[in-house]
Amino acid sequence: MSDKTTNSRRTFIKNTALTSFGISIIPRHVMGQGFIPPSDKLNIAVIGAGGKGYSDGMNVWNNGASNIAAICDVDWNSAGRFIEKFPKAVKYKDFRRLFDNARDIDAVTISTPDHNHAVITLAAMKLGKDVYVQKPLTHNIYEARTLTEAARKYKIVTQMGNQGASSKGVKKMIEWFDSGIIGAVDTVHVWTNRPVWPQGIETPTDTPPMPEGLAWDTWIGPAQWVDYHPLYHPFKWRGWWNFGTGALGDMGCHLIDPPFRVLGLGYPTEVESSVGAIFKQDWVPEYLPESCPPSSRTQLKFPATAKNSKEITLTWSDGGIRPFHPDLIPADHPIGDDNSTNGVIMIGEKGIMTCGTYARNPKVYLNNGELLTYDDSPEENALPENGHHMAWVEACKEGYGKPKHQALTSSFDYAGPLTESVLMGNLAIRSYNVRNEVASNRFEYPGRKKLLWDGENMKITNFDPANQFVKREYREGWSLNM
Known part of the structure; x- marks a missing residue:
């Protein structure tokens, strides 16, 4: 065909x-x-x-x-x-x-x-x-x-x-940026209140009865086999690396889309993450490699583009962590969504552009004090x-x-590279907790550093263990062959 x-x-x-x-x-x-x-x-x-x-x-x-x-x-x-x-x-x-x-x-x-x-x-x-x-x-x-x-x-x-990606809000942001109104951008902040499901938890070991009629083997598909548990299906799978992609995978393709599209970004060149730790006893962090973390912070760097003349540093935060209020935005103005739980800030030479989830209600705060708004809620502006x-x-x-x-x-010509950049953050998050035992209850974490990325060849060039997260091993009987 x-x-x-x-x-x-x-x-x-x-x-x-x-x-x-x-x-x-x-x-x-x-x-x-x-x-x-x-x-x-x-x-x-x-x-x-x-x-x-x-x-x-x-x-x-x-x-x-x-x-x-x-x-x-x-x-x-x-x-x-x-x-x-x-x-x-x-x-x-x-x-x-x-x-x-x-x-x-x-x-x-x-x-x-x-x-x-x-x-x-x-x-x-x-x-x-x-x-x-x-x-x-x-x-x-x-x-x-x-x-x-x-x-x-x-x-x-x-x-x-x-x-x-199809909203009129993001189209307005492109129009503003292309007019040169905020100048070249070098700093982007993106954040979410996710996860709103359990993360940073121990792998379940009990075996509750499976719901009647659930085709569990097909649900597992290419992932590694585990027994049914309500912590996986129908919704909480998002918090497990075997099935989901965590807070970043859930909201990154929504929230990173506006800067990716507005600035014309491509493959990042480097990535670095830090991850919230969990302690049940003094000085000994829980090691939970199967569960996505309760919170994380990730920094991606992108080269200058045809649309933007400066290198861009994009910082992602999740688990309720958000960036602080830029001085240019009045203290009583929300950043991002009206409750500031999700949002985007792009900081340029002449001003700051912001928006909420799905590029809703974008705004521009100019260095001269002028405020530009676009309300995409009225019928004449809203996308069905x-x-x-x-x-x-x-x-x-x-x-x-x-x-x-x-x-x-x-x-997919656009969504593929966007998704790769989003999942690059997850590669760094998972590399952060790669550990080597050096003594009883003592470990070193060699992945806790800046990772350099060769986008064309899909490879981390300075820490080979991170490359295990570029792709997965498929369960027997499953494959991905073109």
């Missing part, structure tokens, strides 16, 4: 009765003005339909603008609300069985836990299916690079689910909730390489 074109796929759909889904082709004029005939709809498979998958599925369905043809979830109880809305959709628990019967599927949304993103997405692309994948795009850097290259190879219309999703749907209809595809704000 590498030569897939819009014509080959859409012509098949328009000229064939899709009997497996009970769809007949009816000319638009027969049904009247405004009716969308089945021939103009995508047949979409929703993989991961509980939690965030519910809103992703509803947003691409868009009141009947698309046809939800198949639903796949390892836990039909968790996905029950979505399944009930589309009783005619074919149900699966294993995405591999779905893909065995995917002839009439045009596109796929993938909203599973992070560790399954890459294997499902690549399998879909190899079948010629366009893909919408929740953030972060992948579980590790190698997977992000692989999917970026695969999207080009198989000519797939792609979009990552960081919906703020499903605007990011529907831009992808329309691009899928038009086809790979066409104008609507090229206009997507988070296709």
Whole structure:
């Protein structure tokens, strides 16, 4: 399917009765003005339909603008609300069985836990299916690079689910910056209140009963096997390196997107982290390599770009740690979101630009005291909730390489490098607690230093043990082959 074109796929759909889904082709004029005939709809498979998958599925369905043809979830109880809305959709628990019967599927949304993103997405692309994948795009850097290259190879219309990338707020920030109003930027602060799930905790050892009907082996997928525990499914998987990517993976693709996009960033050149420690006894920190830390602080450095003439230092903070108020911003003004729990600050020569989650309500504080605001909440400025999703749907209809595809704000050509930069922080966080025993209850931590990154070759050049976190070992029977 590498030569897939819009014509080959859409012509098949328009000229064939899709009997497996009970769809007949009816000319638009027969049904009247405004009716969308089945021939103009995508047949979409929703993989991961509980939690965030519910809103992703509803947003691409868009009141009947698309046809939800198949639903796949390892836990039909968790996905029950979505399944009930589309009783005619074919149900699966294993995405591999779905893909065995995917002839009439045009596109796929993938909203599973992070560790399954890459294997499902690549399998879909190899079948010629366009893909919408929740953030972060992948579980590790190698997977992000692989999917970026695969999207080009198989000519797939792609979009990552960081919906703020399509917001009018970030477009306004680009307009402001490109006008030169704050000058070149050298310092960026990004922060979040995540995690809001348990992190920095011991690996569970008890074995509670598994919920009825849960396909646990498929849920584990390519990750290393562990027995079921409610600390993993349905939500708390985010706090475990085996499955999730922690606070940075959860919110980084939302919050780092504005500076990455506005400043035209690419691969970082170096990274350094510090991590909150946990003590149960005096002087002896807990060693919890399987659990993401309760808090962390990470610094990434990026070279100057065509859009920004200065080297950029970007500092990420999570676990409730945030940057201090810049002097230029009045003391009674919130930074970032209205409650300052998440946000972005870009410090330039002539002023400071800020925004909240999803690039909401951006502001510019100029050195001369002037304040510029953009309220993206009024109807005339707000993007529809499903605007990011529907831009992808329309691009899928038009086809790979066409104008609507090229206009997507988070296709893998962009989302892949963004995700790699976000996950570079996790590489440093995990390297921070690599340790060597030197005496009884005494350890040295050789990874607690600045790590130098060769982005093109995906390699830390001054601390080889860190490179174990560039990719993962897949469980037997699973692989990621283009």
